[in-house]
Amino acid sequence: MEQARFWVHALAACAAVCISGCATNTMTGRSQLMMVSEQHAISSSASAYSRMLGGLTQKGKVETGTARVQRVKEITDKLIAQAVRFRPDSAGWNWDVQVIHEPKTVNAFCMAGGKMAIYTGFWEKLHATDDEIAAVMGHEIGHALASHTAEKMSVGLSAQIGASVLAAVLSRGNPGSYTRNNDSMQNLASLAVTLPNSREAENEADQIGIELAARAGFDPRAAVSLWQKMQSQGRGEPLEFVSTHPSHDSRIQNLGALVPRVDPLYQLAKAGKSTDGVPTFLAKGNAPEREAFAAKVSAEPEAMTFVSEEFSRFRRGDAQLECAFSCAMSYAYHRGTWKDLYAKKAWRELAVAVIKVGHPNDLSYFYLAEAAAGMKMQDAARAYYQRALDAAAKGDTCAGGLADTCEGLDVRQLAQSALRR
Numbered sequence: 001m002e003q004a005r006f007w008v009h010a011l012a013a014c015a016a017v018c019i020s021g022c023a024t025n026t027m028t029g030r031s032q033l034m035m036v037s038e039q040h041a042i043s044s045s046a047s048a049y050s051r052m053l054g055g056l057t058q059k060g061k062v063e064t065g066t067a068r069v070q071r072v073k074e075i076t077d078k079l080i081a082q083a084v085r086f087r088p089d090s091a092g093w094n095w096d097v098q099v100i101h102e103p104k105t106v107n108a109f110c111m112a113g114g115k116m117a118i119y120t121g122f123w124e125k126l127h128a129t130d131d132e133i134a135a136v137m138g139h140e141i142g143h144a145l146a147s148h149t150a151e152k153m154s155v156g157l158s159a160q161i162g163a164s165v166l167a168a169v170l171s172r173g174n175p176g177s178y179t180r181n182n183d184s185m186q187n188l189a190s191l192a193v194t195l196p197n198s199r200e201a202e203n204e205a206d207q208i209g210i211e212l213a214a215r216a217g218f219d220p221r222a223a224v225s226l227w228q229k230m231q232s233q234g235r236g237e238p239l240e241f242v243s244t245h246p247s248h249d250s251r252i253q254n255l256g257a258l259v260p261r262v263d264p265l266y267q268l269a270k271a272g273k274s275t276d277g278v279p280t281f282l283a284k285g286n287a288p289e290r291e292a293f294a295a296k297v298s299a300e301p302e303a304m305t306f307v308s309e310e311f312s313r314f315r316r317g318d319a320q321l322e323c324a325f326s327c328a329m330s331y332a333y334h335r336g337t338w339k340d341l342y343a344k345k346a347w348r349e350l351a352v353a354v355i356k357v358g359h360p361n362d363l364s365y366f367y368l369a370e371a372a373a374g375m376k377m378q379d380a381a382r383a384y385y386q387r388a389l390d391a392a393a394k395g396d397t398c399a400g401g402l403a404d405t406c407e408g409l410d411v412r413q414l415a416q417s418a419l420r421r
Helices: 002-020 038-058 067-086 088-092 130-145 148-170 175-194 199-215 221-234 240-244 249-270 287-298 305-316 325-343 347-357 362-374 378-393 411-420
Strands: 022-024 031-033 096-100 108-110 115-119
Touching: 038 096, 038 115, 067 088, 067 096, 067 130, 067 199, 067 287, 088 287, 108 130, 115 130, 130 199, 130 221, 199 221, 199 249, 199 305, 221 240, 221 249, 249 305, 305 347, 305 362, 305 378, 325 347, 325 362, 347 362, 362 378, 362 411, 378 411
Parallel strands: 096 115
Antiparallel strands: 022 031, 108 115
């Protein structure tokens, strides 16, 4: 009985920690385990990046002053400018990109905070074109924008917490064995962090990356040809990139299916769509220009294509939230994030986050109304204010039930006041 109680308490503690770490990704709308703050992930990544580059520089492996380095910087600068359109806070990151001279290594990465590198094996082994380089770097930037570094660190931390609890259980009655058991479990937790990204994370990075490249004026078909090259090369000796970004025929098919969706964006960019006022994000000392650009694009009523259908309905005032009971827990997890986005007037991100949860109460519709009003979509805003009142009249209200979840807002009064204006 005593051991049973111990297990219940231990598992309850683990569950509480994990649940408290759930957060909504404001770019994708997906719920993520975020026990590690993104700021911590960014600072940790910066330190790791600095150490790695220091060691590579001593070995003469950081390429400098070449035409290839310059071209990589030009490509990534264009990608970053598009990235900031959909995640304006990334304008403040200390973006950096380096070319690592390792001709046999096909690999690339973008850490939290925009610390990037690409290995020369992409040119030496795959003969990658500029469009294909844009495809791989767009994919890596997608990981950073979607907070996948912090997410993987959080998974590792949760595994460590579980490892410590399990070590304590295994050591009951034999305190001296705790250290041995804990070390073994910690090693397993560390291994988990080095495993490939989840399929969900890879899909997100694929979707974000191919769109960033298209908007920046690079042919989205290159994402398909790049993976075909990697799949062909990897059949003999597995490529390092493929080991952390598993390639499958289905992935190539999925990328191919995305091409028609983003090709119109590529055609617009290729036709010379204006990019006036876009700062150089890899240059030093241009923080004011970055901030001004981010403020301008954050008000654009546009979303990434993989949420565009839902977002288009939102813009028309036609978004219907219909996930009641099954989404109640998700609503409980995410409404704190919504409050933060509301306070920051991050209207596009707020709309995406609320739509992705889909909980049909008055607070949800009120946030949609405020997001629409913030983006100057007055007809849509009025529709959502009215739906907030209608939901409350049916009893779907944040003020009802066992607890008030209105986050300090008098939703009914605010919605009525907005409709009288």
